[in-house]
Amino acid sequence: MSYAMIAEELLSSLGGKENVVSVAHCATRLRVMVANEEKIDKERIEDTEKVKGAFFNSGQYQIIFGTGTVNRVFEAIQGLDLETSSKSEIKEAANKQGTAFQRAIRTFSDVFVPLIPALVATGLFMGLRGLVTRPEVLAIFGLTPESIPANFILYTQILTDTAFIFLPAMVAWSASRVFGGTPLIGLVLGLMLVSPALPNAWAVGFGEADPLLFFGFIPVVGYQGSVIPAFIAGFLTAKLERRIRESCLNL
Structure with missing residues (x-):
């Protein structure tokens, strides 16, 4: 044919x-x-x-x-x-x-689906680390949890925790890309949400740190583990950038 x-x-x-x-x-x-x-x-x-x-x-x-x-x-x-x-x-x-609901679901999938491989990979590393550090597994090799070098735990934490620590940055990057903004700007904005200059949200939650007070009464902390704020930040950034770009072209 x-x-x-x-x-x-x-x-x-x-x-x-x-x-x-x-x-x-x-x-x-x-x-x-x-x-x-x-x-x-x-x-x-x-x-x-x-x-x-x-x-x-x-x-x-x-x-x-x-x-x-x-x-x-x-x-x-x-x-x-x-x-x-x-x-x-x-x-x-x-x-x-499609309906408004279908379009919304499609948009969310466009933002989050590209992030799945990174999260799956780090999740597998996390499961593998949990397996090899189990006392029962270590006992096979004549080891105990206390005999594991501290550096080994540190290196494996870099492999397993990085994607989740900077998840807001990844979400803001992807949202900015989907909504027509510059992905790098979205990435930088997402990194601002988890900046070390902000008190860690988990540390504040466990009472190990105090939030910053904006204007003396608004508590401000990092957005570790937050997805929706990063999505909204990426969306607003892309829309604002496009509006500014269009305004400059019309000058």
Whole structure:
């Protein structure tokens, strides 16, 4: 089957030209925005030659072809007089679909999903450290918890605790990126939330430190372990930055 035939087969399976809003592609997938999902013949698409899978994600119907193949299919689709878009344009259109609740959930996932690998990796390191420092495991090697060097605990804490200590910075970075701001600015703002100059929130909670008093009566502490304040900070920073940028362009 030629690429032109594959393109025609896909168009028919997607419900025809009137059901296809726009088409774009990334390195391996064809990304299609459709007017009505119910008109898609999903089984027929998955049975189409060279298609390796298809699914809905973030308001887009994504058809997997693989590197190189997707470019040829996209070129064949362009010859069918369909509306084609860039990846960013089709993503922006997808973000406008669905109810307000669905869009909010999609936005939260866009912010937090990129952070999952770092948190999972450090969580695995934390579990591994807990395992190897168990008295029962140490006894196998003739050791006790007291025989573990202090430096070993310090080094493993760097591996396991860093991502969680600076979680607000990671969240602010990701939120700023998602909402169209400069990620580096979001990162710096997030680091300010956990700055060593601020009393540690955990230390204040355990009574080991006192909060700073802003204007003499507003207690101020660090935001260690806080997610929502960092998300709001990243959002507001991105919106303010975009507003300033637009104002400067209009001068």
